[in-house]
Amino acid sequence: MTNPAPSPVVHARAPGKINVCLKVGAVLEDGYHEVATAYQAVSLFEDVRAWPADDFSVVFTGTIDASGLAVDGSNLAIKAARALARKAGYRGGVRLSIEKNVPIAGGMGGGSADAAATLLACDTLWGTDATRDDLIEIAATLGADVPFAFTGGTAIGTGRGDQLSPALAKGQFHWVLALADFGLSTPGVYNELDRHRERHAQDIFPAQIQPSVDTNVLQALRAGDPRMLAEALHNDLQAPALHLAPGLGKVLELGEANGALAGLLSGSGPTVAFLVADADSALELQVALSASRLRVVRATGPVHGARIIHD
Template sequence: MGTRQTQTVTVRAPGKINVFFRVGALQDDGYHDVASLYQAVSLYEEVTATPADDFSVRFTGPIDTSTLRTDDSNLAIRAAKLLAERTGAGRGVALTVHKRVPIAGGMGGGSADAAATLLACDELWGTGLGRAGLLPLAASLGADVPFALEGGTAVGTGRGDELSAALAKGSFHWVLALSDGGLSTPLVYRTLDQHRDEHSADIVPTPEQVRVDTAVLQAVRSGDAGSLADAMHNDLQAAAFRLAPELSELLELGESRGALAGIVSGSGPTVAFLVSDAVASAELQAVLARAGVRTLTATGPVPGARRID
């Protein structure tokens, strides 16, 4: 008889693009209310969970992960420990993360790792919470984690973690232009607040509570890329441009060479270009490659975290 194989569980979870992102006024607790329309896209993180005596994480895949922490501050380890703590699982896990989502690119790769880890460990340990039971744990780990668990298209409000599914039809094609440097999310927000303070006389005061425009909801509901291109918006984009002016040149290049529209995803620095179809996607990739820009292509919406082994 052969030796029994150690059971492993592999789960993949998608990165996301914020096709719409509004930021409310800075509140007394230092946070902002946000209103976002998330679309899960076909760039996946794969997390393999293997039984172990303690908790560890290692990375594989095409992305340079040398800057990533593998200690207890890592979101995947935090997710595994949180599940163990809440369920009394009393076991460890060795996590292997195959990364495909750009790091610090505003695409929720770390959140996808956490969502995939929750689902993988729930299966591995037989803790039986399932997707619905894992959602509150996901929300406590970060605003984008519940979305990576659910996938599809959703409206996020509050701190971004209050999710409601949005009706969506068809498939959208994206070309993602990657930047070498990351942008610090807190710095992008501070730059936005500063800009609003400096120009408070000239701009309409920002409401504390914000919502997703009807136009963007109608665009995803109809599956019409042209309408979505018109409705996309990101309040953080101006701040990202101020910190990294080359992003605005990149956006102009893409929009002048066939993209229906471009947007900084989340706090950047990834720029997501919406294109009409796979042919337009390949053409834009070629243009950006000649300009020395690294790109990835993706389609959305796609489902959330799923077991694949």
């Protein structure tokens, strides 16, 4: 995709995401679910710096406590670098430093952003001549959200979430994100969804095998209308996540009582994303939630996907 980097370090950046709509299909025989989601990339970024090395290593910095993250071959960024090296026949390694700003296990795709930025950084560092399609193909083998972190913007994801089609989105949406001091396991939340559906089988419609994104979500994105989008926000994983972490319900109530148009859990949670009308409303909500001792950041979307940053 690129020529070898002339400098000894390459800096790539990729965004976190919010699922403004997430529909989850019925559990399949292999234990997985088909999903239909509307992704929006937001201005909370992971920054990856890559240096030439003989082997593969990673360290973490940034605003997020990453002390619990693996730094061996099980780390998704290391997996991304190794996958590209295999594809390109590259025999060296890379030393990675990742500045984390997206919550860990927070439902915002931070690990996926690490992997997407690593693919782009290593492609540039090594001069692998991989095409964009090559990199997205590798991204899809790493996790369902990795291709979207690579492409960014606004998109519809189907299948496992990795089959992407662009979605028209006008203007800019303003979000206030309440960050939890704990994580939620994505498989754990999906398992709880299956149990939730079994418990309430008499009261809810059976889940579709292949769900779809509501047309009112697509219309709201096309119109660039936050109030219209607020009416359409939906996440099938929210009820099971709230069952696992009931305190998140109070966070949702607090945000909506202090001016948010609507709130929802991002992905499998526990990050709570509040949609607001404009930048002034975002600042007011940030102040109100911070006064309740919540850790809060503001973000806008949509933003670009993974790209090289020239320091």
